[in-house]
Amino acid sequence: AQSVTQLDSHVSVSEGTPVLLRCNYSSSYSPSLFWYVQHPNKGLQLLLKYTSAATLVKGINGFEAEFKKSETSFHLTKPSAHMSDAAEYFCVVTRRPSYSSASKIIFGSGTRLSIRP
Amino acid sequence: DAGVIQSPRHEVTEMGQEVTLRCKPISGHDYLFWYRQTMMRGLELLIYFNNNVPIDDSGMPEDRFSAKMPNASFSTLKIQPSEPRDSAVYFCASRSGGSDTEAFFGQGTRLTVV
Numbered sequence: 527a528q529s530v531t532q533l534d535s536h537v538s539v540s541e542g543t544p545v546l547l548r549c550n551y552s553s554s555y556s557p558s559l560f561w562y563v564q565h566p567n568k569g570l571q572l573l574l575k576y577t578s579a580a581t582l583v584k585g586i587n588g589f590e591a592e593f594k595k596s597e598t599s600f601h602l603t604k605p606s607a608h609m610s611d612a613a614e615y616f617c618v619v620t621r622r623p624s625y626s627s628a629s630k631i632i633f634g635s636g637t638r639l640s641i642r643p
Numbered sequence: 644d645a646g647v648i649q650s651p652r653h654e655v656t657e658m659g660q661e662v663t664l665r666c667k668p669i670s671g672h673d674y675l676f677w678y679r680q681t682m683m684r685g686l687e688l689l690i691y692f693n694n695n696v697p698i699d700d701s702g703m704p705e706d707r708f709s710a711k712m713p714n715a716s717f718s719t720l721k722i723q724p725s726e727p728r729d730s731a732v733y734f735c736a737s738r739s740g741g742s743d744t745e746a747f748f749g750q751g752t753r754l755t756v757v
Contacts, residue, residue, distance in 0.1 A: 569749060570736075572745045578743070629741065630688060630698070631746055
């Protein structure tokens with residue numbers, strides 16, 4: 527079965543410093559992994575996705591994530607935080623039930639990112 | 644395309660009333676997902692459809708919840724009777740193709756049951 531664990535419920539960094547949001551996954555086959563962002567009172571927006579091509583994936587707003595199979599990790603990073611990055615971030619994996627080829631989308635519990643001035 | 648469209652954006656109803664949430668997926672997408680978001684439980688998958696057929700409804704909390712997808716361009720999530728603990732933001736999302744494609748989300752319906 528596929529699942530995803532976000533290791534930190536809340537991360538706080540100063541503006542201009544690096545961001546690291548951690549995500550570990552479990553998967554019985556090559557997973558598709560995503561990061562979504564949700565700004566306050568807004569819907570969810572795709573940041574980036576990994577689909578077995580390059581292991582380092584670049585997304586919008588300067589974010590990137592590296593797929594590390596040996597560590598079963600897909601951590602999200604950004605070199606320099608901006609105030610507008612304050613939001614909730616979700617790590618996502620797709621999962622397929624044994625009785626169907628139709629895969630579903632499983633969200634992690636989310637990490638709230640706060641940016642200090 | 645206008646994206647995934649949900650209606651209403653906000654709904655306030657009294658306990659015991661029937662509530663119907665609506666979703667129009669992106670044209671051509673063959674998957675549709677219903678999620679519920681609360682502070683306590685985060686984002687929970689309630690049910691999802693593939694080609695209008697429900698694939699997995701194990702996330703539906705109880706018999707008071709039902710979802711339908713009568714055609715490729717419309718889905719409803721119904722709660723009858725509603726209870727205060729159903730208060731949450733309900734998101735609809737759609738996706739085209741296989742497991743490596745991203746889902747697009749609507750803006751959500753904020754439901755308050757008083």
